[in-house]
Amino acid sequence: MNIQLLINGISLGSVYALIAVGFALIFNILKFSNFAHGGLMTVTAYIGYVASLFLRNYISSLPLFFATLLIAALGGGFLALILERVAFRRLRNNNSPVIYYFISSITMGILMENFITIFASSNFYSYPPFLPASVIHYGNLSVAIPDLLMLFFSASALSILLFVLYRTKLGLAIRTTSFDVNTARLMGMDPNAVVAATFFVAGILGGLSGVFLGINYTLYPQLGQMIVKGFVASVIGGLGSISGAVIGAVLLGVVEISLIWVVGAGWAPVLIFFIMLIFLLVRPRGISGIIVQEKA
Amino acid sequence: MRKVTLLVLCGVLVIAMTILGGCGSNPSSTTAKQIVIGNLQDLSGPTSVLGNAVTRGVELSIDKINKQGGLNGSQIKLVTLDTKGDVQEAIKAFNRLADQEKAVAIVGPPISNIGIGLASIADAKKVAFVGSFADPRATVTEDGKVHPSMFLVQPSTVQYGEIMASYAVEKLSLKKIAILYDQSNAYAVSLVNPFKKYAQAAGATIVSEEIYSKGDKDFRTQLSKIKDSGADVVFAPNYMQELVITAKQSRQLGLTMPFLGALDYAAPFASLVNDPESASNIYFANNYSDSEPQLAEVRNAYKVKYNEDPINKVYLGYDQMTVIAEAIKLSGAATADKILEGLNKVKDVQGTTGILTISPDNHQPVGLSMVMYKLENGKYIDLGRYIPEKHKKQ
DSSP, rough: OHHHHOOOHHHHHHHHHHHHHHHHHHHHHHHHHOOOHHHHHHHHHHHHHHHHHHHHTOOHHHHHHHHHHHHHHHHHHHHHHIIIIIIIIHHHTTTHHHHHHHHHHHHHHHHHHHHHHHHHHTSSOOOOOOOOOOOOEETEEEEEHHHHHHHHHHHHHHHHHHHHHSSHHHHHHHHHHOOHHEEEEEEHOOOHHHHHHHHHHHHHHHHHHHHHHHHHHBOGGGGGGHHHHHHHHHHHHOOOOHHHHHHHHHHHHHHHHHHHHHOOTTTTTHHHHHHHHHHHHOOTTTTTTTOOOOOO | HHHHHHHHHHHHHHHHHHHHHHHHHHHHHHGGEEEEEEEEEEESSSTTHHHHHHHHHHHHHHHHHHHOOOOOTTTEEEEEEOOOHHHHHHHHHHHHHHSSSSOOOOOOOOHHHHHHHHHHHHHHHEEEEEEEOOOOOGOTTTOOOOOOTTEEOOOOOOHHHHHHIIIIISSOOOEEEEEETTTTTTTHHHHHHHHHHHHHHTTOOEEEEEEOOOOOOOHHHHHHHHHTTTTTTOOOOHHHHHHHHHHHHHHHTTTTEEEOOOOOGGGTTHHHOTTTTTTTTTHHHHHHHHTTTGGHHHHHHHHHSSSSSSHHHHHHHHHHHHHHHHHHHHHOOOSSSHHHHHTTTOOEEETTTTOOOOOTTTTBBBBEEEEEEEEEETTTEEEEEEOOOOHHOO
16 A cells, blocks of 8 residues: 555656746746746646647547647747746846746736636536556556656656756756856857747746646646645755756655645645745755755 | 826826726616626636636526516616635625625625625625525524525535435445545535435444545545545545546546545536546436426527537526526516515526525525436436435425
């Protein structure tokens, strides 16, 4: 039974991980918590849904699944570019304080959520079934296939991301900009392009999360509010740290599941936020983070 | 720059005042011919799917009445305000409907928390608040007196919980019961208590009681405990999205016992689960049967207008408006106090969800049976109307 708990915890953690990484990426560069990411996940979940309805006439099962993911990911990427242009670029050009970014991101998040509410709230929707079997049984243990896929995608998206960040010129530019925008500009980099590229990547991750959330939990306008769990995971793992976000997310998933088992669902969230509070007080840089200031 | 901003702001203010001024003077010139009915629904919050559905149901009913020449020669005008799923917002909106819009009756949301929160305010304003807040505390006070302005148009959670308990224990002979519910949802909590009481009195035992909180998405821990408890049946009176997740995760964990729940298992639940094996072995009680003829007219009108199938809250909204219209006919005048009088006399009105009679003692419908359904391999099977022996004698 306990191994099953661990499996469930890790699978829940992999949902949180995808959210937390997209979130951490923006924090890494602009030093603020991008709550617009939640709204973005909602919108991309619906983009994926509409795409899957349309594509269903031409392809099915796995190809349909990948096509849906691709469209939602690209949709998320471009939506993030628009967001960056509308909500954040002007703030950056004016050297506004970090709190403005924070407020702007919450505003955009609520705006997107409400757009979806207006256009899609007369009914519940869910994705068409992509795969024939949904569970693998091994002895007493069972694993859901969407969970495995999600784990796989979290892991591969993360590996690609780490590769880009540490092995490519673009990654070097992103890391430089995150370290010091002005010096990066003096070195001849275009910070606007670097920030836009970062948003695009975060948007792609948001798109993937959106589709997975939609598959697992059905579609509804408040889907993006799962961002709070991504935020908690980021804080535990160290805001702005990519690998920290993943560690924090998996840890959060396992702890959450175990707490529900031990103290029940009523007390579990209380204890989780308590743990987060302890992290903020005792180790604000999180498990692996380096950034100490600007915990907005 | 600053001057320009100031000028623009002034301009906006002037325009806004003209528009609002125009609005303000409108009703006074037309009230003579119009009956204003308020509608208080969640249009943008977490339960907006339900709120929009009720609103559409109410609109369909009003369309029909207006097409037939209105009530007592007056057309009905609906004013809908948003509660955002929040009790505070609902209070503000209710006051605006009663004081400024001069609504003579207000249709309420299918949300018990809001019904309970607004009961004393509706009483003070003396404006009828008609809804499907099934928690009996919304219509009857703690000391057993009726709230004069609160009316319920579906079985209360006590009646409803007892119907389901009776069906599980007395009809299906399932004696070991596990319960899984959202502890922050007044509707679920108020269903669980009468269910437990009735089931235990009928000889069943509650072997496991598991809870979760609003917004939780992973119930596998609770379901594992239920699996270990050896229960014959799981009672899950929760909202639809959570039931979808529950069904998927139960199948994943290999739970084989039947589930029993409230009308949230009705369509589109099965299509949301999208897996016939997960949407199987589920019993639930619905307000109506899709095959009942009285639904056809509303369903067709809905399909024509919105190009999709209605969910059950549409019918509840429709019936609430039907009951208000009946009260206006019975009392002969469309004023707030006459409607309150009329609502107490509503008897044997054919609604979409059954024959509606409102008890003047508790403002809840009398002897409304429920239609039991079974979900088997993603298909809904109609098991007919069911009412416990105990309810019949009353």
